[in-house]
Amino acid sequence: MGILSSFKRPKITRLSLKVWQRNRDVFTKTYRVNFIPPVLEPLLYLFALGFGLGTLVGTIKIFNLTVSYKEFLAPALVSISIMNSAFFECTYGSFVRMHYQKTFDAMIATPLSLEDVIAGELMWGATRSLINGTIILIVVSAFGLVDFSFALLILPVSFIGGFLFAALGMIFTAISPNIDTLNYPTFLLITPMLLFSGTFFPISVLPKALQILALAALPLANLVSLNQGLTLKSLGWLQLYNLAWILIVSIVLAILSINLMKKRLIE
Amino acid sequence: MPPTVLAEGLTKRFGEFVAVDGIDFKVEKGEMFGFLGPNGAGKTTTMKMIQCVTPKTSGRIEVAGMEVDGHETDIKRILGVAPQEINLDPDFTTLKNLLVYSRYFDIPKEEAKARAKNLLEFMQLWDKKDVNIEKLSGGMKRRLIIARALINNPQILILDEPTVGLDPQARHLIWDRLKNLKSEGITIVLTTHYMEEAAQLCDRIVIMNYGKIVARGVPSELVRKYAGSTVVEAANDPKVIACLKKMKKERYEIVGDTVYVYTDRPRKIVPTLVSICKIPNVAAREATLEDVFLKLTGRALIE
Numbered sequence: 001m002g003i004l005s006s007f008k009r010p011k012i013t014r015l016s017l018k019v020w021q022r023n024r025d026v027f028t029k030t031y032r033v034n035f036i037p038p039v040l041e042p043l044l045y046l047f048a049l050g051f052g053l054g055t056l057v058g059t060i061k062i063f064n065l066t067v068s069y070k071e072f073l074a075p076a077l078v079s080i081s082i083m084n085s086a087f088f089e090c091t092y093g094s095f096v097r098m099h100y101q102k103t104f105d106a107m108i109a110t111p112l113s114l115e116d117v118i119a120g121e122l123m124w125g126a127t128r129s130l131i132n133g134t135i136i137l138i139v140v141s142a143f144g145l146v147d148f149s150f151a152l153l154i155l156p157v158s159f160i161g162g163f164l165f166a167a168l169g170m171i172f173t174a175i176s177p178n179i180d181t182l183n184y185p186t187f188l189l190i191t192p193m194l195l196f197s198g199t200f201f202p203i204s205v206l207p208k209a210l211q212i213l214a215l216a217a218l219p220l221a222n223l224v225s226l227n228q229g230l231t232l233k234s235l236g237w238l239q240l241y242n243l244a245w246i247l248i249v250s251i252v253l254a255i256l257s258i259n260l261m262k263k264r265l266i267e
Numbered sequence: 268m269p270p271t272v273l274a275e276g277l278t279k280r281f282g283e284f285v286a287v288d289g290i291d292f293k294v295e296k297g298e299m300f301g302f303l304g305p306n307g308a309g310k311t312t313t314m315k316m317i318q319c320v321t322p323k324t325s326g327r328i329e330v331a332g333m334e335v336d337g338h339e340t341d342i343k344r345i346l347g348v349a350p351q352e353i354n355l356d357p358d359f360t361t362l363k364n365l366l367v368y369s370r371y372f373d374i375p376k377e378e379a380k381a382r383a384k385n386l387l388e389f390m391q392l393w394d395k396k397d398v399n400i401e402k403l404s405g406g407m408k409r410r411l412i413i414a415r416a417l418i419n420n421p422q423i424l425i426l427d428e429p430t431v432g433l434d435p436q437a438r439h440l441i442w443d444r445l446k447n448l449k450s451e452g453i454t455i456v457l458t459t460h461y462m463e464e465a466a467q468l469c470d471r472i473v474i475m476n477y478g479k480i481v482a483r484g485v486p487s488e489l490v491r492k493y494a495g496s497t498v499v500e501a502a503n504d505p506k507v508i509a510c511l512k513k514m515k516k517e518r519y520e521i522v523g524d525t526v527y528v529y530t531d532r533p534r535k536i537v538p539t540l541v542s543i544c545k546i547p548n549v550a551a552r553e554a555t556l557e558d559v560f561l562k563l564t565g566r567a568l569i570e
Contacts, residue, residue: 013340018370025367026358102354108320109348110371110419111340267281267321 010115010258019107019120020127027128038085038132042077042139049073049200062202063234074145075227076199078136078154079161083220085132086125086162087190090169091182094121098173104265114265118258122166129162130155140231147233154230157243161223164246167253168219174260197221198228215241222246269332271296271423271454272317276326279312286312288478289326294456299449301465302458303556304475305564310458311351313475314427317456318348331422344372347421349412351428351458355400361411362387362396365418372419379418386414390444406437413441417448424448426457430464442467462557476564486556493562494554497533501526501540501549510544520562529554529562 027034054069062072097103107117137154140146172185197203197220203211214221226242229235272294279287287309294300302310315321316328319339328335330342356364362383369379387393390410395403403411409429416424429445430438438461445468449455459465465472466486473483482489495518501507503524511517511528517536519528530536533551540546 015371015373021370022356022367025363029358101357102352103356105320105350105352106354106356106368107371109318109343109346109350110368111343111373112371113339 012119016116016120023124038135042136074140075231079224082129082161085128086165087169089128090125090166125166126162130159133158146231149233150230164250170257193220273329278325280324298470299455301469301472308475309478345422347416347424349416349426390414423454494529494558495531499528
């Protein structure tokens with residue numbers, strides 16, 4: 001398969017929503033389990049880093065503002081959750097459905113095409129990010145860490161950002177020989193990104209070249225920057241760039257992931 | 268009226284490997300049509316090309332008068348597919364499996380519920396409707412797969428090894444239901460390597476080997492043509508071979524320790540072997556499709 005065919009525009013129909021519905025039905029069946037990690041995880045981070053480390057750090061300078069460490073951390077926690085929800089849904093979750101449960105095979109025996117199936121999976125991954133992003137936004141708001149002038153815009157952003165990480169995850173699902181090899185992108189991409197995307201310390205402390213590299217190449221750096229702008233009420237050209245970056249890259253990655261998946265599953 | 272499935276020179280290659288090698292066949296409306304062959308003969312690949320899942324390499328394939336390429340969605344709407352591999356949704360109960368599947372066909376909710384109830388009753392699964400898939404036996408899962416394939420009231424039902432791994436009771440129940448469906452006018456295309464299944468169910472069969480069709484026709488006629496009425500078995504002994512050679516014109520085959528004689532005149536051969544040539548342990552039995560199958564596809568194990 002040449003480069004061009006990897007970016008061929010997929011034909012997606014409304015039937016992709018049926019895939020989304022199927023995943024939603026499974027999710028609501030086990031909703032109690034599904035809601036515990038997204039509530040617990042940010043609380044742990046918030047206590048360990050925000051209330052623990054934060055007392056040593058004091059205040060942080062970002063976007064010409066001086067904010068408490070907890071306020072700095074809050075949008076990053078939302079962003080990390082957006083990343084993790086969609087990425088893990090569309091790697092381990094999708095891999096299990098594709099490889100072990102043969103759910104995709106069952107679906108493409110019906111009027112659904114593989115393009116519809118993958119598009120539905122990506123939308124579902126984005127929805128998981130929306131759900132978890134919303135939960136965490138509520139949690140951090142409860143601690144008064146969010147300025148609500150723009151913060152509700154985090155909800156659409158969590159869907160869009162979730163879509164980006166869903167597509168990224170789906171690419172690895174499409175090329176991963178088995179479920180164990182999915183550990184590579186987790187440890188080599190997601191973990192470093194979690195640490196170096198302006199999450200626990202502002203990106204401005206890095207050398208200039210690394211700052212540019214982070215905003216040019218790292219999905220999470222762009223998402224964190226956009227969400228910081230929203231919760232700290234400081235929107236500028238940077239956030240417009242972040243949004244455009246996320247939109248364009250997620251469309252490109254989504255198309256690529258669908259074509260790679262077709263290559264994997266349809267011979 | 269075009270044939271329900273039409274294939275001409277249908278070929279599928281996976282790299283260098285030719286899985287289906289230029290086969291021709293026609294399935295007429297309302298018939299039960301069987302694909303027989305050892306593992307790896309190309310049966311499942313052929314099914315997947317009919318179902319618009321695996322694209323053909325070359326040749327022609329039409330379903331219900333529609334060219335498969337370009338009409339995938341239209342064809343899949345009138346098709347019911349029961350795959351060889353159990354791919355039921357383990358996250359759902361028996362009933363919910365049918366309801367979720369019905370959504371893929373845009374069947375309205377109330378209609379789907381009514382159909383699911385009918386189908387579960389038809390397949391004797393209604394009392395298992397709230398049971399999770401993991402708790403079903405192999406036979407129940409197979410029945411549910413067939414019920415699921417019927418949720419869209421298909422015109423054509425494709426069954427890939429519908430009774431593989433089942434006990435005789437479960438197998439007979441499925442055979443009975445398939446006969447029922449055929450009497451309702453559904454065209455059924457199935458693959459199997461159970462000869463009895465093909466002989467019991469199919470109006471016409473093709474036997475595939477190494478991607479090619481090696482024989483085709485009505486099961487009973489194939490038996491007569493390739494194996495005669497009777498198979499006589501004796502030990503592989505030079506005395507037996509010498510005796511058979513004296514009789515001339517007898518078709519026989521030596522496999523391991525056994526000589527198989529395919530014949531229409533057992534009353535002549537058996538007494539000759541026993542009385543004149545003094546061969547002990549001669550057995551005669553009715554020829555079956557299995558003899559045809561083994562004769563055409565070889566008795567050696569194919570891996």
